[in-house]
Amino acid sequence: MTFVSTQSYVATKDLTVAVNAAVTLQRPLLVKGEPGTGKTELARQVAASLGMDLIEWHVKSTTKAQQGLYEYDAVSRLRDSQLGEARVHDVSNYIRRGKLWQAFTAPQRVVLLIDEVDKADIEFPNDLLQELDRMEFHVYETAETVRALHRPVVIITSNNEKELPDAFLRRCFFHYIRFPDPETLRAIVSLHFPGIKEALLTTALTQFYEIRETPGLKKKPSTSEVLDWLKLLLAEDLAPEDLRRDAKSALPRLHGALLKTEQDVQLFERLAFMARGNR
The missing domain is CATH 1.10.8 (Helicase, Ruva Protein; domain 3)
Structure with missing residues (x-):
């Protein structure tokens, strides 16, 4: 399967080469460019072109890397324990799966969009290095390891609002979307x-x-x-x-x-x- 232009998206030759190279290398594709040049839409069109589902993780200034893996709702569990709820004895009832977890456990290969990674704290990209490299992570509350059933196609966008760490850049295939001629x-x-x-x-x-x-x-x-x-x-x-x-x-x-x-x-x-x- 190779990415090509779709009926609603014009992909330049260098962009198609970048997408297909990242898919071949099984590395995240880091896409930069000025706002409005179609970086987010690229992920949607890659999913459509390759016949895959799309999982979108839109990063905000308050987003933490852990949220992409899972979140443990200790407050709800405490409230349920006070109310004598039976479900309190199974900690998995209080685990909220993040976008990476969803992508890793999808029955078929998917496209995972991590949108505007540069909005988050500078440590955000570094905190995802191991998970994106190994395609697995550990859930401490349940003592289980979540491994990717199928390695997702990862597309990461950045508006260049801040510099990304070298260790993160080294693990990505990079492409800059120039403004169209x-x-x-x-x-x-x-x-x-x-x-x-x-x-x-x-x-x-x-x-x-x-x-x-x-x-x-x-x-x-x-x-x-x-x-x-x-x-x-x-x-x-x-x-x-x-x-x-x-x-x-x-x-x-x-x-x-x-x-x-x-x-x-x-x-x-x-x-x-x-x-x-x-x-």
């Missing part, structure tokens, strides 16, 4: 809006890349944002000539889909003011 972005748009007129698409993408390349922009619009923008353009039934920017502010039509900070909106207003002053 115009040809690739055109193919992505065609998947989502197959009936879009060529003239509108060309004008919109030209303007979009001009916006992305504007010096001083705090947050560059991403792939997901250009898709939102195009959806609005089509809903408004706008023509290419309707996309001419406002001379007073140089802002694009429906700019709220592309520009997400007041600093960036003010930047285009200043650029328009300077352009009028130089005339």
Whole structure:
């Protein structure tokens, strides 16, 4: 089984090579890239392409590695013991299985997504090294060892908010998703809006890349944002000539889909003011 582009996802050649290399090596695939370039969606499409179920573990700033294995609910057990519940004598009733446990014990091989690993504490990746290496972990409360029935395809995403430990990086196959070039972005748009007129698409993408390349922009619009923008353009039934920017502010039509900070909106207003002053 090899990963290829799907009907709803355009995978570049280097991305497909990275995914298939990680699957062959049986190592986690660490995917980095700016937000909105399809890192999380990649895991869903890999699962669809390979015919596997997907288990998603979305990491937060408060997430601990132990939660991916299991959690022991001592409070519930104490409450049940006070109430005289019979189930209190079986500690397994108070073990909550985490996403790794679910992936390890799945009857068929699955894709395990560990999403935005860099959101958690710096020790989070290191705390998972042994489990991802050996594909097993020990449950101390029940004295059992959970071993993977089938080694999952592990995809880990990062927005580069913090550096990841070298020991963790060494165990991963790494790929950086670059922002798509115009040809690739055109193919992505065609998947989502197959009936879009060529003239509108060309004008919109030209303007979009001009916006992305504007010096001083705090947050560059991403792939997901250009898709939102195009959806609005089509809903408004706008023509290419309707996309001419406002001379007073140089802002694009429906700019709220592309520009997400007041600093960036003010930047285009200043650029328009300077352009009028130089005339």
